[in-house]
Amino acid sequence: xxxxxxxxxxxxxxxxxxxxxxxxxxxxxxxxxxxxxxxxxxxxxxxxxxxxxxxxxxxxxxxxxxxxxxxxxxxxxxxxxxxxxxxxxxxxxxxxxxxxxxxxxxxxxxxxxxxxxxxxxxxxxxxxxxxxxxxxxxxxxxxxxxxxxxxxxxxxxxxxxxxxxxxxxxxxxxxxxxxxxxxxxxxxxxxxxxxxxxxxxxxxxxxxxxxxxxxxxxxxxxxxxxxxxxxxxxxxxxxxxxxxxxxxxxxxxxxxxxxxxxxxxxxxxxxxxxxxxxxxxxxxxxxxxxxxxxxxxxxxxxxxxxxxxxxxxxxxxxxxxxxxxxxxxxxxxxx
Amino acid sequence: xxxxxxxxxxxxxxxxxxxxxxxxxxxxxxxxxxxxxxxxxxxxxxxxxxxxxxxxxxxxxxxxxxxxxxxxxxxxxxxxxxxxxxxxxxxxxxxxxxxxxxxxxxxxxxxxxxxxxxxxxxxxxxxxxxxxxxxxxxxxxxxxxxxxxxxxxxxxxxxxxxxxxxxxxxxxxxxxxxxxxxxxxxxxxxxxxxxxxxxxxxxxxxxxxxxxxxxxxxxxxxxxxxxxxxxxxxxxxxxxxxxxxxxxxxxxxxxxxxxxxxxxxxxxxxxxxxxxxxxxxxxxxxxxxxxxxxxxxxxxxxxxxxxxxxxxxxxxxxxxxxxxxxxxxxx
Ligand SMILES: Cc1ncc(C[n+]2csc(CCOP(=O)(O)OP(=O)(O)O)c2C)c(N)n1
Ligand SMILES: [Mg+2]
Numbered sequence: 245x246x247x248x249x250x251x252x253x254x255x256x257x258x259x260x261x262x263x264x265x266x267x268x269x270x271x272x273x274x275x276x277x278x279x280x281x282x283x284x285x286x287x288x289x290x291x292x293x294x295x296x297x298x299x300x301x302x303x304x305x306x307x308x309x310x311x312x313x314x315x316x317x318x319x320x321x322x323x324x325x326x327x328x329x330x331x332x333x334x335x336x337x338x339x340x341x342x343x344x345x346x347x348x349x350x351x352x353x354x355x356x357x358x359x360x361x362x363x364x365x366x367x368x369x370x371x372x373x374x375x376x377x378x379x380x381x382x383x384x385x386x387x388x389x390x391x392x393x394x395x396x397x398x399x400x401x402x403x404x405x406x407x408x409x410x411x412x413x414x415x416x417x418x419x420x421x422x423x424x425x426x427x428x429x430x431x432x433x434x435x436x437x438x439x440x441x442x443x444x445x446x447x448x449x450x451x452x453x454x455x456x457x458x459x460x461x462x463x464x465x466x467x468x469x470x471x472x473x474x475x476x477x478x479x480x481x482x483x484x485x486x487x488x489x490x491x492x493x494x495x496x497x498x499x500x501x502x503x504x505x506x507x508x509x510x511x512x513x514x515x516x517x518x519x520x521x522x523x524x525x526x527x528x529x530x531x532x533x534x535x536x537x538x539x540x541x542x543x544x545x546x547x548x549x550x551x552x553x554x555x556x557x558x559x560x561x562x563x564x565x566x567x568x569x570x571x572x573x574x575x576x577x578x579x
Numbered sequence: 580x581x582x583x584x585x586x587x588x589x590x591x592x593x594x595x596x597x598x599x600x601x602x603x604x605x606x607x608x609x610x611x612x613x614x615x616x617x618x619x620x621x622x623x624x625x626x627x628x629x630x631x632x633x634x635x636x637x638x639x640x641x642x643x644x645x646x647x648x649x650x651x652x653x654x655x656x657x658x659x660x661x662x663x664x665x666x667x668x669x670x671x672x673x674x675x676x677x678x679x680x681x682x683x684x685x686x687x688x689x690x691x692x693x694x695x696x697x698x699x700x701x702x703x704x705x706x707x708x709x710x711x712x713x714x715x716x717x718x719x720x721x722x723x724x725x726x727x728x729x730x731x732x733x734x735x736x737x738x739x740x741x742x743x744x745x746x747x748x749x750x751x752x753x754x755x756x757x758x759x760x761x762x763x764x765x766x767x768x769x770x771x772x773x774x775x776x777x778x779x780x781x782x783x784x785x786x787x788x789x790x791x792x793x794x795x796x797x798x799x800x801x802x803x804x805x806x807x808x809x810x811x812x813x814x815x816x817x818x819x820x821x822x823x824x825x826x827x828x829x830x831x832x833x834x835x836x837x838x839x840x841x842x843x844x845x846x847x848x849x850x851x852x853x854x855x856x857x858x859x860x861x862x863x864x865x866x867x868x869x870x871x872x873x874x875x876x877x878x879x880x881x882x883x884x885x886x887x888x889x890x891x892x893x894x895x896x897x898x899x900x901x902x903x904x905x906x907x908x909x910x
Contacts, residue, residue, distance in 0.1 A: 280715060305715060311745065313738040319704020320742065323722075324712030326693055326705065327643065331712075350698050351705065359686040359694060360677030361898035398902050420900045446902050494903030 256438055262292050262431040264405035265370075268412040268441050269295065269332060273302055276330065279416055280306040282317055283334025283370075291336060292372060292431050318344035318369070322352050325365045330416060338373035338425065339382050352421045353396030364419040368412070372426040374465040374515055375563060381551035386464070386516035391423050392493045392525070398422040398446055399492040403467035405435040407490050410444030417443055427465040447494030455483025458573055459503040461526060462513045463489040466564055470513055473569040482577060492522055497529060504530050509576045510542040513569055518546030541579035545572045587794075588859050594636060594793045595852045596869050598628040601652040602849060603873040604661065607881050608651070608668055608682075612828045616885055618670050621682045622649040626791075626823030629848035630755050631656040633796025634723055634816070637804050641720045643691040643709050645702030647755075648683050649822075650695035653725050659687035665880035671887035678890045679898070691720075699760075700726055700733035703752075707739050710748040710813075721749040721807050729760025731774050740781040743813035751800070751807050752778065752815040755790065757822040762834065778815040790818030791848040794855075821846065 259267075273279045280302075281295060287309035289296035299307040310317050314335065321333035335341040341348065352365050374386045391399045398420050402408040408426070415422035452471055455478075462470045467488050474484035485503045489495050504510045510530060512523035523544035530539070550562050605625055611617045624631070631652030635644065638657070646653040654664060659675060667674030668682050675687050686694035693709060696702045706724035713720050730736055731754065743750045754774040759765055771777070778785035784806075788799045796818055803814040821843040825832035832840075853866055896907045 278716070308711075308746075311738070311741055313742060315735050316704040316707065316738040316742050319701075319735065320708030320711060323645075323693070323705035323708025323710070324715070325708075326688075327709045327712040327716065327718075329712040329715050331708075346698055346701060347704055351696075351701060355694065356900070357898050358676060358680040358684040359688070360675070360679045362676070362686055362688040363693075364901075395899050398900065418902060420902050 256436040258434045258436050259405055260431065261405040261408050261427070261433050261435070262294055264409040264437045265294050265412050265426065266296060266298070267437070268409040269416070270298060270301065271441055272413060272416040273298070273306065278329045279332065280308065280329060281332045281334060282308040282310050282321060284310055284312055284317070284336050286334055290334060292426075292428070294334070294370070294426070314340050314343035315347055318347035319351060321367045321369075322347060322355070322365050325367045326355075326363050330366050331368075332416065333367055333369045335369060335371040337383055337428070338371035338387070339385050341369065341371050349394060353394050357396060365421050366419045367421050368415040368424055369421065370424045370426055372428040372431075374428050375552065375559070376428045378554055378556060378559065379552070380554040384552035386514070388425055388464070388492055389516060389520065389522045392522055396421065397493070400424045400446065400490070401427070401464040401492050402490055403427055403430060403464055403488055405433065405437045407444060407450065407488075409437050409441045411446070411490065413441050414443035414446060425464060429465040430468070433468070444490070446491045447496055448490070449496035449499040450488045450490055451499070452486040452488050453484060455485045455507070457483045457507055458509045458511060458576060459485045459487065459500070459507045460511050460513065460573065461487045461489060461500055463492060464515065466513055466515045469564065469566045470569055472566045473573060476566075476570055477573060482573075484573070495526070497533075500526060501530060501533055504539060505534055508538065508540045509579070510539055511545060511572055511576055512543075513545045513564060513572075515564055516546055517549050518544050519549045521546045541576040543572055543576055545569060584859070588856065588861060591794060591852060591856055592861065592869070594632050594797065595849070595856060595866065596873065597632040597636065597656055598793060598849050598852065599870050599873040600876065601628045601631060601655050603870075603877040604655060604664070604880075605651055607874075607877040608665070609828055611669070611881050617668055619681050621668070621828040622826070623824045623828060624649045624652045624822070626843065626847065627755060627757055627820045628652050629793035629796050630753065630790045630818045630820055631725075633793045634751070634753055634800045636797050637801040638723060639720065641691060641718070643693050643713070643720060643722045645693050645706040645709070645722070645724050646685075646695040647702065647725055647727060647730070648695060648697055648699070649727070650685055650725070651682070654685045654687060654692050654695070657687070657692045658690040659685070659692055661876060661880045662883050663687070665877070665884040666887050669884040669887070670889070671884055672890045673887050677894060700730040700735040702726060703730070703735045703739035706750055707743045707748055710743065710750045711746060714749065719808060721751060721804060723751045723753055725753045725755060727760065728754060728756040728758070728765040728769070728774065731777060732769060737777070740778055740783050740813070744782045747810070747812035749807050749810075750813040751803055752783070752813060754815065754817045755820060756817060757820050759822055759826070761826045774815065774817045783813050783815050785815035785817060787817040787819060790820035791846045791851060793848055793852050820848075823847070
């Protein structure tokens with residue numbers, strides 16, 4: 245068919261990431277009456293508008309505004325899952341989920357195993373995470389690596405509206421507990437999202453762009469900075485193979501191995517602290533699988549091991565930026 | 580004999596049998612532990628059987644319970660299969676949790692037993708959420724939530740009371756007040772008058788009962804469960820009892836005041852039920868037969884567990900998660 249005559253892709257329109265997740269939740273709540281939301285301020289739409297308007301459609305029994313009781317928000321979600329409902333546990337901001345670590349780490353992540361498979365805790369834990377200009381040390385953390393380290397959970401770290409929507413639908417339908425890290429800084433980012441949202445598979449990375457000179461692996465809020473850095477490198481004739489992992493557990497080892505074997509230069513970029521970060525796991529895995537001599541150069545780029553400061557110049561000094569990504573990439577290309 | 584009296588005697592006889600089975604289960608498991616047959620350790624509830632028996636005797640099969648680290652009695656009283664439980668304590672194949680949980684993580688979802696818990700107060704948020712989920716599904720089952728007197732000093736107790744009261748959830752909170760939290764007198768680390776006052780401060784109606792009087796526990800539980808089920812919101816039953824043994828199977832409890840323990844033995848719930856049944860004219864031989872049957876049932880379960888195979892090592896890799904599960908080959 246002549247491209248000019250082709251119908252516009254009617255199902256696809258650019259919307260914000262936060263709206264994409266709102267539609268994903270609404271779609272699944274319409275499809276399955278056992279899906280419900282619990283968390284602080286969700287009746288008024290959530291603090292980012294992730295649930296705007298849902299109370300009107302689904303009522304206060306399914307959009308449940310709760311007390312500021314994070315341990316019980318998490319634990320009650322689990323209890324409700326054990327009797328057959330599918331709760332979406334909204335943690336408001338990831339840092340507050342730290343008040344519910346027993347319920348997440350000791351209970352949700354282990355109950356299926358400890359009880360010999362008698363129950364699958366089908367919960368989604370939504371935890372908006374990461375830097376959010378001058379939110380300081382208790383509202384800015386990226387601790388996703390902790391949970392990749394935790395047996396029993398799936399860890400989703402989307403960066404685009406379509407990925408956020410597709411992974412959220414998959415998370416709601418999954419019988420495994422899914423820790424869904426909304427990228428706070430990208431809630432306003434826009435992109436095309438189909439009107440009927442299909443679930444995306446976990447553990448399948450997205451190639452943001454293809455290239456032969458350098459493999460760049462990233463996820464969540466830092467992805468747009470990596471894209472800009474790759475574009476700048478492209479102007480210099482450098483082809484970056486840019487991989488957005490989208491999920492950290494499971495993660496797409498095959499995609500990274502294939503790319504690294506081809507480019508032989510590997511840069512992993514994350515907003516989280518470098519020391520002990522997931523970049524280390526990725527590099528270690530590549531060395532284990534491809535052998536110590538397979539790469540010409542490899543590097544992790546992450547934040548220094550500092551709490552996130554408030555003042556903009558201090559925050560800028562420690563955060564990963566496009567300029568730092570570019571510099572790291574160039575150092576690898578020179579090696 | 581009046582029909583109502585006859586009925587009361589039959590009921591008490593069944594409670595006596597249930598308590599005797601719980602006691603025998605733990606005595607046999609403790610003997611197995613002492614003989615080195617059983618890995619790990621146990622938290623015995625000997626002396627506290629009337630709380631589990633009394634409360635669970637008034638629950639329906641589809642009602643749910645959450646339990647504690649000291650949960651053998653709760654599980655048995657809710658109807659969990661004895662052999663599956665014993666095999667679980669032994670870490671053997673055929674254990675109710677396939678040997679993955681052991682004594683501290685007994686669960687039997689087929690009878691509404693949503694799990695013991697290795698974390699003090701860990702079952703409380705799960706219980707209120709289960710109640711909320713049941714309501715969402717349009718089911719009139721209720722949830723009984725067991726926890727100790729030590730658990731009331733953890734945050735989830737306050738959160739759970741407030742939460743259950745706020746949403747008027749069908750939860751019966753059961754505080755098993757055995758006077759100790761591990762190795763510390765609970766009252767020495769608890770400010771104020773305790774569980775009942777804390778519940779009432781959240782608008783949760785609460786009452787205390789002699790937790791070593793199984794009929795009193797069952798009567799109070801029946802009354803509160805009826806209110807919970809008809810939609811009057813959560814209630815709390817505070818049952819005063821006493822842990823006759825140490826904190827775990829490895830604690831000889833030599834640190835306890837012998838006079839206190841001796842006095843508590845005089846209030847043994849099983850002996851008290853027996854006295855009452857004898858006074859009502861039940862023959863001693865009948866009661867002895869109940870004890871002997873309980874003992875034989877549990878000894879048979881011990882022999883079954885000891886003869887059962889160990890789980891296949893490959894099972895360690897099973898039931899972690901569906902998506903992203905590591906395989907044995909990857910190790
Ligand atoms: C959160 C937590 N802290 C500490 C422990 C260790 N611990 C196990 S049982 C126990 C005492 C609990 O007392 P209580 O709630 O009264 O229950 P009981 O043992 O008397 O049945 C403690 C401190 C634990 N399991 N969980
Ligand atoms: Mg106690």
